[in-house]
Amino acid sequence: AQTVTQSQPEMSVQEAETVTLSCTYDTSESDYYLFWYKQPPSRQMILVIRQEAYKQQNATENRFSVNFQKAAKSFSLKISDSQLGDAAMYFCAFGALRYGNKLVFGAGTILRVKS
Amino acid sequence: NAGVTQTPKFQVLKTGQSMTLQCAQDMNHEYMSWYRQDPGMGLRLIHYSVGAGITDQGEVPNGYNVSRSTTEDFPLRLLSAAPSQTSVYFCASSRRTGTISGNTIYFGEGSWLTVV
Numbered sequence: 001a002q003t004v005t006q007s008q009p010e011m012s013v014q015e016a017e018t019v020t021l022s023c024t025y026d027t028s029e030s031d032y033y034l035f036w037y038k039q040p041p042s043r044q045m046i047l048v049i050r051q052e053a054y055k056q057q058n059a060t061e062n063r064f065s066v067n068f069q070k071a072a073k074s075f076s077l078k079i080s081d082s083q084l085g086d087a088a089m090y091f092c093a094f095g096a097l098r099y100g101n102k103l104v105f106g107a108g109t110i111l112r113v114k115s
Numbered sequence: 116n117a118g119v120t121q122t123p124k125f126q127v128l129k130t131g132q133s134m135t136l137q138c139a140q141d142m143n144h145e146y147m148s149w150y151r152q153d154p155g156m157g158l159r160l161i162h163y164s165v166g167a168g169i170t171d172q173g174e175v176p177n178g179y180n181v182s183r184s185t186t187e188d189f190p191l192r193l194l195s196a197a198p199s200q201t202s203v204y205f206c207a208s209s210r211r212t213g214t215i216s217g218n219t220i221y222f223g224e225g226s227w228l229t230v231v
Contacts, residue, residue: 004157006157009155035220042224043152043224043225044222044224044225045205045222047219047220091157091158093158095218095220100146100163100209100211101146101147101207101208102148102160102163103150103158103207105150105157105158106157107157108157
């Protein structure tokens with residue numbers, strides 16, 4: 001069975017600073033992908049970034065980037081130049097090709113942004 | 116293009132009542148699934164479908180039924196509501212692809228259910 005662990009229940013960052021959210025996972029699958037989702041107070045699930053396991057290059061989306069360490073099964077999210085609008089719950093999620101759109105989620109990290 | 120639509124958005128039930136959470140998608144997606152979100156636990160898979168007529172159980176299926184009579188709709192039925200089913204419920208859909216790349220998963224906006 002796949003597991004996803006987010007060891008930081010809460011994180012804080014000063015506006016314009018950089019913060020890194022941690023995620024580790026466990027799997028025996030070879031064809032898989034990883035996601036970071038943002039969930040603001042509205043509870044909407046917003047895809048932040050995705051990483052396919054076969055890609056060696058770390059994914060980036062504007063101010064968001066990941067550090068994907070496949071051997072260590074680590075998938076951290078770095079948010080640069082943090083903005084007040086980044087404050088939300090962030091979920092790390094795992095999916096595998098043969099499981100369709102079944103995802104396994106971590107428990108989440110609440111990110112607070114201080115002005 | 117409405118994406119994934121969930122109804123109702125909010126519902127209060129009494130213990131023992133039954134109800135159905137509706138989920139509809141207009142993207143002709145084969146895969147659909149239901150998750151529940153509880154504090155401190157992230158989202159957990161309740162039931163899953165790979166196409167019309169085919170459903171399977173997820174991690175926490177007890178107390179819930181599903182059916183998939185059409186590609187578009189995937190309703191979640193609570194047979195006899197219990198306070199433990201108080202949660203936020205999410206429906207999700209995606210295409211059936213043979214590759215990892217481009218498999219985007221779309222989520223509905225969530226349904227808040229309180230059982231008293």
